[in-house]
Amino acid sequence: MTAQLDEKVEPIFQEVLARNPGETEFHQAVREVLESLGPVLVKNPEFTHHKIIERICEPERQIIFRVPWQDDKNQVQINRGFRVEFNSALGPYKGGLRFHPSVYLGIIKFLGFEQIFKNSLTGLPIGGGKGGSDFDPKGKSDDEIMRFCQSFMTELYRHLGEYTDVPAGDIGVGGREIGYMFGQYKRITNRYEAGILTGKGLDWGGSLVRTEATGYGAVFFVDEMLKARKDSFEGKVCTVSGSGNVAIYTTEKINQLGGKVVACSDSNGYIYDEKGIDLELVQQLKEVERRRIKDYTGYRKHAKYVAKGNIWEVPCQVAMPSATQNEINGKDAALLVKNGCIAVGEGANMPTTPEGVKVFLEAGIAYGPGKAANAGGVATSALEMQQNASRDSWDFEYTEKRLQQIMKNIHQNCYETALEYGAPGNYVVGANIAGFIKVANAMVAMGVI
Ligand code: NDP
Ligand code: 2IT
Numbered sequence: 001m002t003a004q005l006d007e008k009v010e011p012i013f014q015e016v017l018a019r020n021p022g023e024t025e026f027h028q029a030v031r032e033v034l035e036s037l038g039p040v041l042v043k044n045p046e047f048t049h050h051k052i053i054e055r056i057c058e059p060e061r062q063i064i065f066r067v068p069w070q071d072d073k074n075q076v077q078i079n080r081g082f083r084v085e086f087n088s089a090l091g092p093y094k095g096g097l098r099f100h101p102s103v104y105l106g107i108i109k110f111l112g113f114e115q116i117f118k119n120s121l122t123g124l125p126i127g128g129g130k131g132g133s134d135f136d137p138k139g140k141s142d143d144e145i146m147r148f149c150q151s152f153m154t155e156l157y158r159h160l161g162e163y164t165d166v167p168a169g170d171i172g173v174g175g176r177e178i179g180y181m182f183g184q185y186k187r188i189t190n191r192y193e194a195g196i197l198t199g200k201g202l203d204w205g206g207s208l209v210r211t212e213a214t215g216y217g218a219v220f221f222v223d224e225m226l227k228a229r230k231d232s233f234e235g236k237v238c239t240v241s242g243s244g245n246v247a248i249y250t251t252e253k254i255n256q257l258g259g260k261v262v263a264c265s266d267s268n269g270y271i272y273d274e275k276g277i278d279l280e281l282v283q284q285l286k287e288v289e290r291r292r293i294k295d296y297t298g299y300r301k302h303a304k305y306v307a308k309g310n311i312w313e314v315p316c317q318v319a320m321p322s323a324t325q326n327e328i329n330g331k332d333a334a335l336l337v338k339n340g341c342i343a344v345g346e347g348a349n350m351p352t353t354p355e356g357v358k359v360f361l362e363a364g365i366a367y368g369p370g371k372a373a374n375a376g377g378v379a380t381s382a383l384e385m386q387q388n389a390s391r392d393s394w395d396f397e398y399t400e401k402r403l404q405q406i407m408k409n410i411h412q413n414c415y416e417t418a419l420e421y422g423a424p425g426n427y428v429v430g431a432n433i434a435g436f437i438k439v440a441n442a443m444v445a446m447g448v449i
Helices: 010-019 024-043 043-047 052-056 105-121 142-159 176-190 210-228 243-255 278-288 293-297 330-338 354-363 373-387 396-420 427-446
Strands: 061-069 076-087 093-099 128-132 165-168 237-240 259-264 269-273 304-307 316-322 342-346 364-368
Touching: 010 024, 010 052, 010 210, 024 043, 024 052, 024 105, 024 354, 024 427, 043 052, 043 427, 052 427, 061 105, 061 142, 076 093, 076 105, 076 142, 076 165, 093 105, 093 373, 105 128, 105 342, 105 373, 105 427, 128 142, 128 165, 142 176, 142 293, 165 373, 210 243, 210 316, 210 342, 210 364, 210 373, 210 396, 237 243, 243 259, 243 278, 243 316, 259 293, 269 293, 293 304, 330 354, 354 364, 373 396, 396 427
Parallel strands: 093 128, 093 165, 237 259, 237 316, 316 342, 342 364
Antiparallel strands: 061 076, 076 128, 259 269, 269 304
16 A cells, blocks of 8 residues: 555545455555545545545445346356446536456446546536446357347446436447447337437447547647656657557557557557557457457567567556556556656556556656546547537547547646645646545535435
């Protein structure tokens, strides 16, 4: 663990541990936020009086359900579905759905908890929630994916609504899955309610730039951190973990800003291409053919594949973890810093362990935590909701400008809040405090609910 907790906050954290046994990722996410909040309670005694932190740590509603489906051999399969509706002080619950075999309640709660503050930072009217399943999409046929998504939505639909709860994608959930879930929602309810899901296809209510938004937004955020240090992406060697939605569009935007991405990965290993990752090839392999990243070397002979390798051993100036939680530990962080890394932008949610965060902060590098750096995805989801509500659709250029401005604002808000609380350059403190205060003020205003 990293910093001490304030004496007012420590008993609240102990209560969270006792009430949520075994949910280690949730404990980690809560602790990381609570470490920043001591000075906020000193300035705002009403938050203590109204038990805001205690209430924020308890989800408003948690739904756990059976998801039965039949595979291609007509065998019945059973998965578990989740939707944690964490906080609706600022708007309807908003957050993605993750399909991955590692999913259990503790993962969904860590993601839902972080989502509250991330969504608050966007400045848009969205509350926090998250959902998903322990279903493993890898190796499944298209028909199996469809049957699973239909069964999942057959329970979830009753909890959704444009003013209630609006899911989107996350690991293992992209345009294909959103399509099957939207179709089932429409069929069950007999209503074409575009606003109940985001990340939809462009022909049926989706927004331009949503596919690119998380990666683009993360790069915009890092660009702002670099500018604050009178630096830029120009000529920077970068590494981007993962090779999914966030990694691909992170790489695209880094290239556009003059940087060079030399490595990316999946859960089996990483590839190193000193000439710069060929993004079109990665897109063909991952987005179109759904293959493994090791196949890259079959087309680019000079590139190297390191099976079970650790991508953080590749020297870089900018690292953008874009795969999953706790993928950078203390040792990885120390190696990155030693090899000359000056900026880290988290496209993934909580990719750095507390020990790793400590290393980055002590080294004084530009470190953008996920809840700030990857907020561009959900922010553009909120722009999709705006377009749905007004039955309008905006062009790419305009939507990307809106995204860029939102990321600039988030950066400035975090930067200034960190300064105000005596932690200049510490975006962890800035993001936690700025995200929290807005939610807390809304909760005070709405009374004990
Ligand atoms: P995808 O499913 O598109 O891609 C995930 C990538 O990460 C794949 O390359 C996958 O490899 C790798 N990965 C996933 N789990 C693990 C694991 N346990 N160990 C190693 N590698 C892993 O997901 P996204 O790109 O959408 O999501 C990536 C991260 O970004 C997640 O942390 C997500 O929460 C976060 N995020 C996503 C947003 C979005 O809009 N999609 C918004 C904000 C944050 P493999 O194929 O081998 O599993
Ligand atoms: O972690 C995230 O912010 C997401 N997966 C996107 C959520 C959303 O509702 O667009």
